[in-house]
Every structure is written in C-alpha cells, then in structure tokens.
Amino acid sequence: MKYPTEFKYTKEHEWIRVDGNNATIGITYHAQESLGDIVFVELPRTGTEISKGKPFGTVESVKAVSDLYSPASGTVTETNEELTTAPESVNKDAHSAWLIKITLKDPSEVQSLLSAHDYEQFVAEEH
Amino acid sequence: MNPVTRKSTRHVNQNEGLIFEKSSPGKAAWRLPQSDVPEVDAGKLLGSAERKTLGSMPEVSEIEIIRHFTRLSTWNYAIDLGMYPLGSCTMKYNPRVNEVVARLEGLANGHPYLPESIAQGALRIMKSLSDCLIEITGMDAITLQPAAGAHGELTGLLMVRAFHESKGSPRKKILIPDSAHGTNPATAATAGYAVENLKSNTAGMVDVAALTSQMNEDVAALMLTNPNTLGVFEQDIHKIADLMHAKGGLLYMDGANMNALVGKVRPGDFGVDVMHLNLHKTFSTPHGGGGPGSGPVAVKRTLEPYLPTPVLKENPDSTLAFDYDRPQSVGRVRAFYGNFGMFVRALAYIMANGPDGLRQTTEDAVLNANYIRKGLDGTYDLPYKTPTMHEVVFSDKLQAKKGVRTMDIAKRLIDYGFHPYTTAFPLIVPGALMIEPTESESIEELDLFVEAMRSIAREVDEDPQTVLQAPHTTRVSRLDETAAARKPNLRWKPAAS
Numbered sequence: 001m002k003y004p005t006e007f008k009y010t011k012e013h014e015w016i017r018v019d020g021n022n023a024t025i026g027i028t029y030h031a032q033e034s035l036g037d038i039v040f041v042e043l044p045r046t047g048t049e050i051s052k053g054k055p056f057g058t059v060e061s062v063k064a065v066s067d068l069y070s071p072a073s074g075t076v077t078e079t080n081e082e083l084t085t086a087p088e089s090v091n092k093d094a095h096s097a098w099l100i101k102i103t104l105k106d107p108s109e110v111q112s113l114l115s116a117h118d119y120e121q122f123v124a125e126e127h
Numbered sequence: 128m129n130p131v132t133r134k135s136t137r138h139v140n141q142n143e144g145l146i147f148e149k150s151s152p153g154k155a156a157w158r159l160p161q162s163d164v165p166e167v168d169a170g171k172l173l174g175s176a177e178r179k180t181l182g183s184m185p186e187v188s189e190i191e192i193i194r195h196f197t198r199l200s201t202w203n204y205a206i207d208l209g210m211y212p213l214g215s216c217t218m219k220y221n222p223r224v225n226e227v228v229a230r231l232e233g234l235a236n237g238h239p240y241l242p243e244s245i246a247q248g249a250l251r252i253m254k255s256l257s258d259c260l261i262e263i264t265g266m267d268a269i270t271l272q273p274a275a276g277a278h279g280e281l282t283g284l285l286m287v288r289a290f291h292e293s294k295g296s297p298r299k300k301i302l303i304p305d306s307a308h309g310t311n312p313a314t315a316a317t318a319g320y321a322v323e324n325l326k327s328n329t330a331g332m333v334d335v336a337a338l339t340s341q342m343n344e345d346v347a348a349l350m351l352t353n354p355n356t357l358g359v360f361e362q363d364i365h366k367i368a369d370l371m372h373a374k375g376g377l378l379y380m381d382g383a384n385m386n387a388l389v390g391k392v393r394p395g396d397f398g399v400d401v402m403h404l405n406l407h408k409t410f411s412t413p414h415g416g417g418g419p420g421s422g423p424v425a426v427k428r429t430l431e432p433y434l435p436t437p438v439l440k441e442n443p444d445s446t447l448a449f450d451y452d453r454p455q456s457v458g459r460v461r462a463f464y465g466n467f468g469m470f471v472r473a474l475a476y477i478m479a480n481g482p483d484g485l486r487q488t489t490e491d492a493v494l495n496a497n498y499i500r501k502g503l504d505g506t507y508d509l510p511y512k513t514p515t516m517h518e519v520v521f522s523d524k525l526q527a528k529k530g531v532r533t534m535d536i537a538k539r540l541i542d543y544g545f546h547p548y549t550t551a552f553p554l555i556v557p558g559a560l561m562i563e564p565t566e567s568e569s570i571e572e573l574d575l576f577v578e579a580m581r582s583i584a585r586e587v588d589e590d591p592q593t594v595l596q597a598p599h600t601t602r603v604s605r606l607d608e609t610a611a612a613r614k615p616n617l618r619w620k621p622a623a624s
Contacts (some may be wrong), residue, residue, distance in 0.1 A: 034557060037609035037612075039609060039612035039613050040612070062608050062612060063550075063551045064309070064554060065309075087613065088613065
C-alpha cells in the first residue's frame with residue numbers, strides 16, 4: 001500500500017492532511033484493513049474542541065469498536081456526512097474517505113507526527 | 128481424500144419460518160368466557176394513548192406456537208451437546224446436582240419479601256457462599272448483588288471512587304492493559320474515569336517499566352485480568368501491586384479467568400484490593416442464554432465500608448440479618464439481594480467439589496488447554512510462547528497466506544460439530560483464535576477437537592474454498608454479518624396484497 005506523502009500519520013493509525021490553518025483527518029488503509037468491514041462511524045458535532053492524542057469519536061466494525069484519536073488539537077468545522085449512510089467508503093478508499101475537518105489550534109503540533117515512510121515502517125514492525 | 132473426523136449434532140432438518148408467516152385470520156390459542164363485569168371504556172381512560180388495533184400480530188393455534196418454539200429450541204448448540212471452547216467465557220458443564228438443589232421447594236419458592244426470621248435458610252446459603260468465596264479469593268469482604276461480570280466491575284470501580292473521594296479526590300484515570308476485556312474500559316468510562324492504555328511486553332504481560340512511568344497520583348486503579356486474556360499468568364503481579372500501592376492507587380482484578388487459579392493462588396495474597404467473580408463462569412452456573420449471570424465483588428478491609436447495601440451480618444445469637452446502616456456505602460446496585468438462584472447453584476458446586484475437588488478442577492482446566500496447545504502448535508501460529516494456563520491463543524497467520532482468516536476457520540468448525548472458539552480477541556493478536564476447553568472435557572473430546580482443527584488446516588492447504596464458504600451442514604450457510612450490521616432489517620412486514 002502506498003501511503004500519501006502529503007499526509008502525516010499517528011501510531012494510532014490516523015492520517016492528517018494540513019492546509020494552512022485547516023486540516024482533514026481520516027484513518028489509514030492499515031487501520032481499515034485490521035478493523036475489517038466498518039459498519040458505523042461516530043463523529044463529533046461541528047464546533048467541538050478536540051485535543052491531540054485524545055479520542056474524538058469511534059469506529060465500529062464487525063469485529064470491534066475502536067476509539068479515534070486526534071492527530072492534532074483544534075475545532076471541528078465539518079464532518080463527513082456520507083459516512084452515516086455509507087461507512088463502507090472507509091474500507092473502499094481510506095485515504096480519500098475523510099472523517100472530520102478542523103481548524104488547527106497550533107499547526108506546529110503536526111510536525112512531531114510520522115511521515116508516510118516512518119508510518120509504513122511502523123506498521124511493518126508491528127507485525 | 129483425507130480421513131475426516133465428523134461429529135454431527137443435527138437432529139432436525141426442517142427449516143422454520145417466522146411465526147408471522149404461519150398466521151391465518153381468526154386463529155387463536157385462547158378462548159375466554161363471556162365477561163361478567165361491566166365493560167370499561169378504554170378510550171375514555173387512555174385518551175389518545177389508546178391503541179385501536181394490535182397491528183399485524185400472528186394469529187396461530189396453541190400447538191403451532193409450541194411446535195414453532197420447540198423446533199427453534201432444538202437448533203441451539205449447548206454445552207450439553209458438545210464442547211464449547213469459547214475462549215474467555217469458561218463454558219463449563221453445569222452439573223445437574225446444582226439444578227436439583229436449586230429446585231428444592233423452600234429455595235425455589237422463597238420470596239425476597241419473606242421476613243428475615245423465616246428466611247434464615249436462604250440467608251445462610253448467602254453467608255456460606257460469601258465465606259467460601261472469601262476463602263477462595265483471599266479477600267476480606269464481599270457483596271453478592273451484582274448481576275454479572277461487567278456489573279461487578281462497575282460496582283468495584285464505584286467503590287474505588289468512593290475510597291479515593293474519602294481521601295479528598297476521586298483521581299482521574301484508570302490504567303488498562305491492551306489485552307483487557309472490552310468491558311474494562313467501558314466500565315471505567317461509566318464510572319467517570321478517563322482510560323489510559325497500558326502496552327503489553329513481548330511475553331504478553333504487563334510491561335513493568337511502562338507501568339512505572341505511567342503510574343502517578345492521577346491514577347485511581349489498574350484493572351488487570353490475571354491470568355490475562357492470552358491465558359498468561361502475570362508473573363510480576365507482586366511488583367505491579369507494589370507500584371500501584373506506592374502511589375496510593377488500587378489494584379482491581381477482573382476475575383473472568385479465575386478458573387485458572389481456584390484452590391491454587393489467591394488474588395488477596397498477591398496484592399489485589401478489589402475483584403469480581405463470575406459465578407456463571409468459574410462456579411458452573413448456567414451461561415449464555417441460560418443465565419442469569421452473577422458477579423460478586425470481593426474487597427480488602429480498606430474498601431469494606433463502601434460495599435453496596437444491604438450487607439449480610441451475623442447477630443450475636445448467630446441468626447443472620449441485612450444491615451442497611453452503612454453511611455459510606457455506594458448504595459444498592461441491584462433489586463433485592465442479587466440473583467439468588469445462582470448463589471444456590473454456585474454453593475452446590477463448591478460443596479460438591481470440596482477444596483481438593485476445586486483444586487483438581489483448576490489443574491484439569493490448565494491441563495486441557497495445554498493439551499490443545501501442544502496438539503495444535505505448528506499447525507496454527509502461536510504468537511506468544513509464554514506458558515499458558517486455562518486457555519490458549521493462536522493466530523491465523525499461517526492460514527492467512529491462503530486468504531483464510533480466523534472467522535472462516537471458526538465457521539468451518541461448526542461443520543465438525545463444535546461451537547466456534549472466540550475469534551479476533553484479544554486485540555493484541557491479529558487474527559486471534561482463542562480456545563478455552565475448560566476442565567469439563569475428556570481426552571476423547573479434546574482429541575476430536577484437535578483432529579477437527581488439524582483437518583481444517585489441511586483443507587486450507589488443499590481446498591481453501593471449502594473453508595471460505597463454510598458452514599455447509601447448517602440450515603443457512605454463511606450469513607452476511609456486514610450487511611446485517613449496516614442495513615439491519617428488524618421488522619417483518621406482511622406481503623402487499
């Protein structure tokens with residue numbers, strides 16, 4: 001699997017794409033693969049403050065319910081409504097089926113996250 | 128063709144529709160005499176809340192109802208039909224002597240509103256069971272109220288919270304290993320705590336260095352399962368308890384795996400402050416549809432003031448009574464006194480076995496799991512080589528190369544006449560096969576199981592499609608669990624006429 005190099009990654013298997021003060025967050029290909037068929041995604045309301053490293057929602061598959069951990073702190077500006085009726089989009093293309101968009105509290109927070117290369121290595125080492 | 132050991136439990140081949148589909152207008156299973164009391168105007172009493180029609184309720188005769196549900200009941204798989212190796216669930220045999228005792232007239236017809244003076248026998252059963260469980264766990268006091276394991280966890284954490292509050296602050300966090308049962312983090316969150324994950328080390332045990340760095344005065348307790356969900360005994364348990372206590376934290380033990388310890392090791396002796404037991408696992412009361420469960424919580428002396436009310440007490444004249452005067456109690460957690468019928472059965476089990484019998488039970492449970500481990504090691508990948516106790520966790524790593532995953536193997540196992548093992552748990556093993564035979568199984572049954580699992584592994588090599596499309600011998604084959612979860616269809620609707 002090719003992990004987009006313009007994304008940053010967490011060890012909890014989320015990706016974040018930064019665009020100035022705004023960012024888009026999703027889960028990785030590896031995350032959806034180990035979860036299996038995703039049947040429900042629970043996301044915060046717009047306006048919710050989320051903090052780096054803290055859970056902001058859950059993703060439920062036929063196997064398990066897992067917390068979603070935020071790669072950065074900020075305020076939710078938009079959630080992906082499509083996932084309410086079509087949670088399988090995350091399985092189909094995890095890197096374009098985003099979960100939430102936020103305005104970043106501190107864009108420099110993202111720098112400590114993993115690059116695509118480091119994340120790929122992390123996933124390989126985990127198994 | 129390979130020789131295949133098959134075990135069949137099917138005894139009715141007929142499929143069964145929904146009871147709604149048997150309905151025809153005017154049929155009924157009842158007939159009432161003419162009313163000899165004045166008619167009541169329901170509309171006047173209930174106003175707009177009155178329901179004018181019953182909707183499409185099935186109209187069937189009594190024998191049709193009886194046949195429908197009797198047929199369905201014959202489809203059940205049960206421990207009385209064969210091995211039920213569902214890891215972490217301890218699906219052991221429910222001895223018939225338990226049922227005989229529970230059906231004694233005085234016990235079966237007892238009522239919780241009986242005055243204490245004429246319920247002394249029932250109270251004595253609760254007292255005897257409490258004493259036995261305290262002896263087995265090495266704790267100081269106990270409540271029998273919680274209705275099952277997770278309810279016990281919540282009761283335990285509410286006591287933890289009350290304990291810390293009495294010292295000035297409830298604290299903020301509960302530490303939970305990544306191998307824990309999913310109920311542990313749910314319980315911590317319900318009790319108002321933040322959950323902090325504790326990583327396991329390469330041996331599948333708590334990483335003491337990680338615990339040392341994560342433990343501080345914000346941590347209320349560590350919730351630990353011992354042996355853990357890999358079936359591995361936490362060998363540093365003393366160190367772990369000391370680390371918790373040094374910073375004023377408590378050690379909660381999830382007693383789900385107590386079947387590996389009874390009569391051998393006592394949690395109270397290795398530093399546990401509060402723990403729950405599952406009478407429906409370790410102590411042989413019915414489990415899985417046959418419940419109800421029962422999840423007593425045992426505590427050390429420091430937590431005793433917080434036990435739910437009422438607490439059983441012995442009067443100076445040695446009669447028993449309930450003590451409601453417990454100002455520091457977390458309050459009542461269950462109507463009346465808990466699932467009393469399960470207390471009777473658990474006590475019957477303990478007394479029928481006696482101390483040596485219980486010890487033998489533990490040894491047999493561990494022996495059986497290790498017999499399966501030895502029988503399947505190599506055929507299936509064993510991710511953690513640490514010695515295991517009452518259960519063993521393999522992974523589907525070898526079979527995954529052919530595209531066959533743990534769920535497929537589990538489904539195929541149904542064709543061999545066994546209940547599947549636990550799939551995909553614990554989460555720290557990708558593609559887990561979690562197998563717990565319990566002490567109930569004979570070597571002959573274990574051999575059948577091992578042979579079935581080996582046979583499935585051969586099928587994976589030679590003809591993976593057989594496994595991927597299993598089960599083949601059931602009334603319905605592979606169900607689409609994903610579609611059922613994404614687009615549930617829960618209501619029968621009459622066909623448009």
